[in-house]
Structure formats: structure tokens, C-alpha cells
Amino acid sequence: MSTVTTTKQPADTAPLPAPAVAASGEGRIGLRANLRHIGALVRRNALQIKQDPESMFDVLFMPIIFTLLFVFVFGGAVSGKGNQGAYVSYLVPGLMAMMGMNIAMAVGTGVNDDFKKGVMDRFRSMPIARSSVLLAKIVVEIGRMLIAITILLCVGFILGLSIDGSILDLFFAIGLSVVFGASLMWIFILLGLTMKTAQAVQGMAMLVLMPLQFGSSIFAKPATMPGWLQSFTDYNPLSNLADAARALINGTPVGDSVWMTLAWSVAITAVTMPLAVRKFRQKT
Numbered sequence: 001m002s003t004v005t006t007t008k009q010p011a012d013t014a015p016l017p018a019p020a021v022a023a024s025g026e027g028r029i030g031l032r033a034n035l036r037h038i039g040a041l042v043r044r045n046a047l048q049i050k051q052d053p054e055s056m057f058d059v060l061f062m063p064i065i066f067t068l069l070f071v072f073v074f075g076g077a078v079s080g081k082g083n084q085g086a087y088v089s090y091l092v093p094g095l096m097a098m099m100g101m102n103i104a105m106a107v108g109t110g111v112n113d114d115f116k117k118g119v120m121d122r123f124r125s126m127p128i129a130r131s132s133v134l135l136a137k138i139v140v141e142i143g144r145m146l147i148a149i150t151i152l153l154c155v156g157f158i159l160g161l162s163i164d165g166s167i168l169d170l171f172f173a174i175g176l177s178v179v180f181g182a183s184l185m186w187i188f189i190l191l192g193l194t195m196k197t198a199q200a201v202q203g204m205a206m207l208v209l210m211p212l213q214f215g216s217s218i219f220a221k222p223a224t225m226p227g228w229l230q231s232f233t234d235y236n237p238l239s240n241l242a243d244a245a246r247a248l249i250n251g252t253p254v255g256d257s258v259w260m261t262l263a264w265s266v267a268i269t270a271v272t273m274p275l276a277v278r279k280f281r282q283k284t
Contacts, residue, residue, distance in 0.1 A: 037128040041136030059144045063152035085160040092156035093245035094218035097238050099148045100181025105205040107141050108188030109198040131277050138185050145181050164251035173248040180241050183265040186272035193279040218242045237264040
């Protein structure tokens with residue numbers, strides 16, 4: 001009697017490299033799938049905010065505190081005692097630029113914190129586009145930025161801000177602030193991926209924020225500054241954004257400030273976005 005021996009084949013002999021290939025090569029992921037991934041990650045980030053409402057305190061209170069502080073502390077010195085109303089029309093459009101930069105800083109610390117918690121490692125093991133993780137962060141922060149700008153404008157209206165331009169000009173000023181703020185987020189994402197701790201990201205961000213904010217036309221006219229500082233202010237992208245938003249809201253000629261702001265936004269994004277995505281892939 002002869003026996004026939006058979007070799008049992010494992011049920012999972014079919015090759016299973018597809019998820020790994022998708023995970024390592026995001027170029028194979030189509031646009032529709034990429035958008036779906038971004039939407040899912042946006043919902044995840046939004047749910048995090050819902051579970052941690054304290055994370056919205058900066059968005060809710062920063063526009064109120066900054067506006068009241070600068071109007072009533074510096075308004076009299078800049079525009080003359082009792083003439084703070086005129087300073088509101090000068091300050092609030094400038095603060096729109098400042099809101100975007102301060103909120104952008106939070107993206108870097110958030111990315112760094114997610115890596116510390118291991119959240120980003122889990123995302124990188126999934127068959128999703130690497131850029132979708134970072135783009136979802138930016139979409140949520142843009143939403144936070146719009147809330148901050150809305151509150152800022154409401155406080156400005158209470159203090160006497162008037163819109164001398166058209167409503168479309170106002171929306172254009174808001175859109176310009178959002179576009180520039182989104183470009184800055186890539187800088188802070190890159191910082192968050194490069195620095196070892198969230199505290200280091202904050203410290204480095206403040207070194208960048210302080211000179212750019214106070215060495216600009218946000219709070220005072222550059223004509224009152226020393227000559228060397230005026231030169232710095234002329235090339236400061238925050239000055240271009242502040243001047244553009246101010247001209248659009250107050251109905252004055254915008255000059256080249258709008259195009260300079262857009263040029264800065266495109267240049268910053270073109271340089272820092274690929275670097276941030278590459279660093280995200282390589283970070284361990």
C-alpha cells in the first residue's frame with residue numbers, strides 16, 4: 001500500500017506587499033484617495049479639539065487680549081491721547097497678520113508632541129500619503145485661524161473699526177492672511193520635525209516671531225523708526241501683509257503689497273513644504 005504525501009500550502013501564499021508599497025510610495029495613491037485620507041485625518045484632529053477644548057483658548061482669547069492691550073496701552077502714544085479710535089483702524093488689519101503667525105507656531109509644537117506620543121509612527125505605518133498627515137494639520141489650523149480673525153474683527157468693530165473698502169476687499173484681506181499664515185505653518189512644521197522637544201520648538205519660534213512682529217508695520221508706522229530698522233521693515237513679509245490688509249480694509253491704494261505677500265507665500269511654501277514632507281518620511 002502506497003501513501004501519497006502532499007505538501008500543505010499555506011493559505012496566505014499570495015504576495016502581500018501592496019500595503020507596504022503604498023505606504024512607502026505615496027505616488028501610487030490617487031488624488032481621490034489622498035483627499036479621503038486628508039478628510040479622515042481632519043476629522044481626527046477636530047475630534048481631538050472637541051475632547052480638549054482648552055486647546056482653543058489661544059484662538060478665543062488672544063485676539064481680544066492683544067487688541068485691547070495694544071489699543072489702550074499704545075494707541076494713545078501712537079495716535080495721540082484720546083484718539084485710540086484712529087489707531088484701531090491701523091492696528092486691527094495688522095493684527096490679522098500676527099494672528100496667522102502665532103497660530104502657525106502651534107502647528108510645530110503639535111507635530112513634535114504627536115511624534116513623542118507615537119501617533120506619527122502609527123500614521124507612517126499606514127498606506128496613506130505622507131503629505132496627507134501634514135496637510136490635515138494645516139486644514140484644521142486654518143479653521144482655527146479663521147475663528148481668531150473673526151473674533152479679532154468683532155472686537156475691532158466694537159472699538160470703532162470701520163470698513164471703508166468693499167466687503168469683497170475685506171474677504172480678500174482675510175484670504176490673504178490665511179494664505180500667508182498657511183505658508184508659515186510649513187516653517188513651523190519643519191521646526192517641529194527637526195527640534196527634539198516642544199519647548200525647543202517654542203523657544204526657536206519666539207526667536208523668529210519677535211523680530212518679525214515688532215520689526216514690522218503691524219503696530220507703528222515705519223517712518224517713526226531708525227533708518228536701519230526701516231530697511232528691515234521694508235523687506236519684512238509681515239509688513240507687506242499688514243500693509244495689504246490695511247489698504248484693503250481702509251479703502252486705500254494697495255500698491256505692490258498684495259503681490260509681494262502672495263510671492264512670499266508661494267516662495268515659503270515651495271521651499272519648506274517639500275523639506276517638511278521629506279523630514280517627516282525620514283524622522284525616526
